[in-house]
Amino acid sequence: MRVMEWVRDRATRLGNDPGAIAWMLLVAFVYGTATFVRSQASDFGPDHMMILASNLVVGRSDLSSLTTINDIVTIGDSHYQAMSLLPAVPYLALVPFHDLWPLSRWIVSAVLGILAGWLALPLARRYGPGGSADYWVAALGAFGTLLFTLAIEGNFYYLAHLEAVLLTFLLLIEWHDRRRAWVAGLLIGLAALARPTLLLAAIPFGVALLAEAWDRAGESPASRGESAPGGEWSWPAAARIFAVPALAFGLPLIGAIAITGWWDWVRFGSPLETGYDLAWIEPPLAALRAQGLFSTSHLPPNLALFIGGGFSVRDTFPWLVPSVDGHSILLTTPAILIAVGAGLRERLNQVLWGAVILVAIPVFLFYGGGGASTYGYRYAMDFVPFLVALVAIALHERFGNLERLLIGLSVAFVCYGFVWQVYK
Numbered sequence: 001m002r003v004m005e006w007v008r009d010r011a012t013r014l015g016n017d018p019g020a021i022a023w024m025l026l027v028a029f030v031y032g033t034a035t036f037v038r039s040q041a042s043d044f045g046p047d048h049m050m051i052l053a054s055n056l057v058v059g060r061s062d063l064s065s066l067t068t069i070n071d072i073v074t075i076g077d078s079h080y081q082a083m084s085l086l087p088a089v090p091y092l093a094l095v096p097f098h099d100l101w102p103l104s105r106w107i108v109s110a111v112l113g114i115l116a117g118w119l120a121l122p123l124a125r126r127y128g129p130g131g132s133a134d135y136w137v138a139a140l141g142a143f144g145t146l147l148f149t150l151a152i153e154g155n156f157y158y159l160a161h162l163e164a165v166l167l168t169f170l171l172l173i174e175w176h177d178r179r180r181a182w183v184a185g186l187l188i189g190l191a192a193l194a195r196p197t198l199l200l201a202a203i204p205f206g207v208a209l210l211a212e213a214w215d216r217a218g219e220s221p222a223s224r225g226e227s228a229p230g231g232e233w234s235w236p237a238a239a240r241i242f243a244v245p246a247l248a249f250g251l252p253l254i255g256a257i258a259i260t261g262w263w264d265w266v267r268f269g270s271p272l273e274t275g276y277d278l279a280w281i282e283p284p285l286a287a288l289r290a291q292g293l294f295s296t297s298h299l300p301p302n303l304a305l306f307i308g309g310g311f312s313v314r315d316t317f318p319w320l321v322p323s324v325d326g327h328s329i330l331l332t333t334p335a336i337l338i339a340v341g342a343g344l345r346e347r348l349n350q351v352l353w354g355a356v357i358l359v360a361i362p363v364f365l366f367y368g369g370g371g372a373s374t375y376g377y378r379y380a381m382d383f384v385p386f387l388v389a390l391v392a393i394a395l396h397e398r399f400g401n402l403e404r405l406l407i408g409l410s411v412a413f414v415c416y417g418f419v420w421q422v423y424k
Contacts, residue, residue, distance in 0.1 A: 002068070017122075020121060020122075021116070023135075023138065023152070024118050025114065027117035027118055027142055028114050028118075028144070031110055031113050031117060032110060034111075034148070034251060034418055035069070035106055035109070035150040035151070035152045035154070038152045038153065038154065038418070038422055039106045039154060040217055041422050041423075044102040044103065046101040046102060046104060047104070047105045047156045048063060048066075048081050048156055049081075049087055049091045049104075049105075049156040049159065050091050050094065050101050050105070050107075051063050051065055051186075052081060052091070052152060053088050053089075053091035053092045053094070053095055054091075054095050054101075056088060056092065057095050059072070061080065061266050061267050062078040062079055062080050062267070063079045063080065063081060066079055069280060070212075070279075070281055071275075071276070071279045071280075071281060073267070073268065073275045073279045073280075075201075075268070077383070080267045080275060080278050081092075081266070081275075082274065082275030082279040083156075083157075083160070083275075083362060084160060084193055084194055084195070084196060084260070084327050085193055085259065085260070086163055086194040087156055087159040087160045087163065087194065090108045090111075090112065090159075090163075091108060094108070100156075103382075105155065105331075106154040106155040108159065108224075109151050109155070109158065109159060110151060110152065110154075111148075112151065112159070112162040112163060112230050113147060113148070113150070113152065113162055114151070116147055116151070116166040117141070117142035117143075119137040119141075119166065119169040119173065119308050120137075120139075120141030120142040120388075121134070122139075122173055122244065123169050123172055123173055123392070124136075124137035124141065124392050126173060126177070127172070127174040127176065127389045127392035128392035128393075128395055128396075129392075129395050129396045130397060133392075133399045134392075136395075137392045137407075139407060139411060140335050140388060140407045140410055140411070141385075142346055143411045143414060143415070144333055144335055144413075144414055145332075145333050145384050145410070145414065146332060146375070146377075146378060146384070146414065146417070147162070147381065148414050148415075148417075148418070149375050149376070149414060149418060150162055150378070150381070151422070153421060155369075158378070159194075160194040161194075161224045161378065161381045163190075163191070163194035163205055164194045164198055164381070164382060165381060165384075165385055167187050167188075167194070168187075168198070168201075168385040168386070169385055171184060171187040171188060171191070171201075171205075172185050172385065172386070174187065179209075180248075181209050181244075181246075181248035181249040182244040182249065182251070182252060184205055184209070184249060185202070185248065185249040185250060185251065185252035185253050186252040187253075188205065188253060188256075189252040189253045189255060189256030190256065192253075192256050192257075192260070193256050193260065195360050195382050195415075196260065197363060198359060198382060199256070200358040200359050202249075202253055202356040203354065203358055204350070204351045204352075205249075205351060205355070206246075206249055206250070206357065207351075207354075208350075208351045210245065210246065211347070212245075213244075213245050214242075216241075220276075221253055230366070245313055247397075263327045263356055270407065275291055276289075277289075279388065282372075285367070285372065288367040288368075288369075291367065292367065293367055293390055294362055294366055294367070295365060298364070298365055298366060298367050298369075301369070302364045302365075302369055302370070303364060305325065305326055305369055305370050305377065306328060306329055306364070306370065306377050306380065307328055307329075308328055309323060309326060309328045309331075309370070309377075310327055310331060311323075311327065311331065317423060318416070318419050318420055318424075319353065319421075320416065320420070320422060322375055323368050324372065324373050324410045326369060326370020326371055326374050326376055327370070327376060328377070329376065329384075331376075331413055332375070332376035332414060332417065333376075333379070333384065333410045333413070334404040334406050334409050334410055334412070334413070335391060335403075335409070335410040336384070336387045336391065337406060338391045338394050338395070338406055338407075339387045339390035339394055341391040341398060342393040342394040343394075343399055346394070349393060349418045352387075353386075353390070355383065355386045356383045356387060356390075359382050360380075363379045363380060363383065364384055366379065375417040376414075376417065
């Protein structure tokens, strides 16, 4: 009954919000149409996640057939995809519908992309200054980040990013609204099942939850009559103040770590083996991996690519040629520069910047650069949603022609990514 009441309440709110309805129709139409156009320029057929999902249903964790060989771990006669578990989960819904398997890559990616794009507006309304500025922020989130190009590509490698962005948008909305510790922990844990780097976001959000518990307790235990003799902390008082949010936040994270360990143990015989050390990859990537999956030696080239990687030029349409290794985020989403205006004085801003910095560390230490065979710096999408929220906050102080230009350029660059994917 409570679920039905919630659904009716949401439906009523949506019916009274023509702006939200128009936004949802726009996102669905653009993402759907772009996916259809992109699919016509590609081959059809079940991808690895569809194969894996069908095997999971019958108790197998390997791939019974292969369409590519990159990132494949071969143990005996079995082949495993070195990838986290969550990308295979949406495909489970399509297992009974064999006729849809050739279309599964497009269906799953488009649906998740549309859902994430829809959430860009409620996110913008919560963090933005209101009015037309919120729609500019929503346009940035849905059409000015690589969320758009990843969603329409029908590539299972990109699916983890789509899931992570969707869950991070939900986390940010929850954080602004009710800020329930268990929901925040669950959303970060689920996002980490798609992109493990996001587990680091638990640090600033967890610290903030404990700080808020302290604030609710008062300036000192004595103010609540819970101090030990002499006015010092008593452990029972401290436990009551901190234990509940810590447990509510931490248990879902522990569960996500346990599921990840179990998944790796089932496939590779160890909860600490992700498979990326064992997988076959192309020789250029293998040479980088030999320096370490995560290494400071990868930091300079990764930062150079993230900041300064550019396009080359050819004499046929569409003329600008992005590197398959990715290129500067300033040539895909320059509007992230607006986030600098958010500052660090508010606790919310500190949490968001903390998430950006901590999640970015493993991204820039990773051997894979911006993400092989990609448009833009794909791995940056692990922390870009936090930057979108910071952009919305910054617009409270200034929303002028420069900000509109940066958001407009972001949408233009990302749309060029679509043109390149279709006509390359």
